[in-house]
Amino acid sequence: MLIDMELCGVCGTDIHLYGGNMKVPFPVIPGHEFVGRIKEIGEGAEKMEAKGKYLAEDDLVAVVPGTNLFCGTCYFCRLLPHKPTYCTNRRVMGVNLSSGEPPHLLGGWAEEVFVDAAHYFVYKIPDGVPAEVAVLTEPMAVSSRAIERAYSPGIQTSIKGFRSDDSVVVQGAGPIGLLAIATARIAGAGRIIAVDMVDDRLEIAEKLGADYVIDMRSFTDRGSRVAEVKRLTSGIGADVVIECAGVPAAFAEGIELTRRGGRFVEVGHYTDPGNVEINPHTICMKDVDILGSWAYPPAQFDTALQFLERGMDDLPMTEIITHKFRVTNAARSIETVRSRKGIKMVITP
Ligand SMILES: [Zn+2]
Numbered sequence: 001m002l003i004d005m006e007l008c009g010v011c012g013t014d015i016h017l018y019g020g021n022m023k024v025p026f027p028v029i030p031g032h033e034f035v036g037r038i039k040e041i042g043e044g045a046e047k048m049e050a051k052g053k054y055l056a057e058d059d060l061v062a063v064v065p066g067t068n069l070f071c072g073t074c075y076f077c078r079l080l081p082h083k084p085t086y087c088t089n090r091r092v093m094g095v096n097l098s099s100g101e102p103p104h105l106l107g108g109w110a111e112e113v114f115v116d117a118a119h120y121f122v123y124k125i126p127d128g129v130p131a132e133v134a135v136l137t138e139p140m141a142v143s144s145r146a147i148e149r150a151y152s153p154g155i156q157t158s159i160k161g162f163r164s165d166d167s168v169v170v171q172g173a174g175p176i177g178l179l180a181i182a183t184a185r186i187a188g189a190g191r192i193i194a195v196d197m198v199d200d201r202l203e204i205a206e207k208l209g210a211d212y213v214i215d216m217r218s219f220t221d222r223g224s225r226v227a228e229v230k231r232l233t234s235g236i237g238a239d240v241v242i243e244c245a246g247v248p249a250a251f252a253e254g255i256e257l258t259r260r261g262g263r264f265v266e267v268g269h270y271t272d273p274g275n276v277e278i279n280p281h282t283i284c285m286k287d288v289d290i291l292g293s294w295a296y297p298p299a300q301f302d303t304a305l306q307f308l309e310r311g312m313d314d315l316p317m318t319e320i321i322t323h324k325f326r327v328t329n330a331a332r333s334i335e336t337v338r339s340r341k342g343i344k345m346v347i348t349p
């Protein structure tokens with residue numbers, strides 16, 4: 001299918017790609033968070049299931065950027081085929097997929113995107129969800145998967161894992177953190193506490209469901225933030241902590257913020273900003289679960305769309321997008337992200 005791109009997110013990965021910090025098979029068209037309308041659709045693609053309906057021209061769709069062409073030869077493809085993101089040779093549109101060969105149009109920062117529907121998961125956007133919200137599907141998949149990582153189905157009596165009414169701390173209120181806050185809110189969390197140091201972010205964190213915000217400019221050291229989280233959680237620490245800041249120090253701090261027997265999910269360090277000192281005794285004594293969350297299974301797009309749709313009922317989901325740049329001005333979007341202005345940038349055709 002040929003897709004008329006409507007909006008495509010700018011993400012941390014794009015910053016690294018643009019900065020030349022990633023080994024990719026150039027030429028690459030950036031953009032892995034796109035939403036657009038089907039302009040032309042092939043016969044085979046028309047027969048593809050889209051939740052009881054079939055894809056058709058004019059449908060607004062989001063595409064899982066990771067191709068389903070798994071290599072089939074690596075350890076993970078052979079032994080963990082249900083974990084497609086582990087494939088050693090994984091290809092992601094807009095990241096490490098070359099546009100050098102026909103059909104060339106394999107990235108979202110463009111007017112048109114070519115999608116071989118047989119090799120991608122294509123999700124129809126529910127009616128009533130505008131492109132400004134649907135463009136958040138990919139980051140929402142990352143965030144909702146991070147929250148779901150903390151679930152423990154079936155062992156409620158152990159008071160382990162995320163349960164409704166649990167206290168949740170989200171460290172870092174960038175796009176991923178904000179969507180984690182919204183997910184926690186919609187999923188029935190109790191007290192949600194956001195930690196950040198940028199006015200715009202703290203403000204929208206509250207609008208998206210944070211009951212409390214901890215401003216790092218007022219709570220300047222780790223000890224004061226740990227004390228504040230304890231104060232807000234009956235003196236025991238948070239049931240669940242989601243690290244979305246991508247700063248090594250936040251990882252060490254997040255373990256401190258988690259209660260004994262609680263869950264700490266690391267989703268912010270998609271790239272590698274370095275190391276941090278950890279006290280193993282704390283981990284042992286707290287009997288804490290530390291979980292990594294890397295990308296998402298393709299079907300997470302369905303969950304993400306449901307969360308976005310439900311979020312629209314009472315959360316200002318449209319306010320997450322603060323800046324739009326035309327494809328021809330894409331470099332400016334990168335500079336704007338680097339200058340830490342705004343929340344989420346998107347590219348328009
Ligand atoms: Zn991304």
Ligand SMILES: [Zn+2]
Nearest residue numbers: 071074077087
């Ligand atoms: Zn593989």
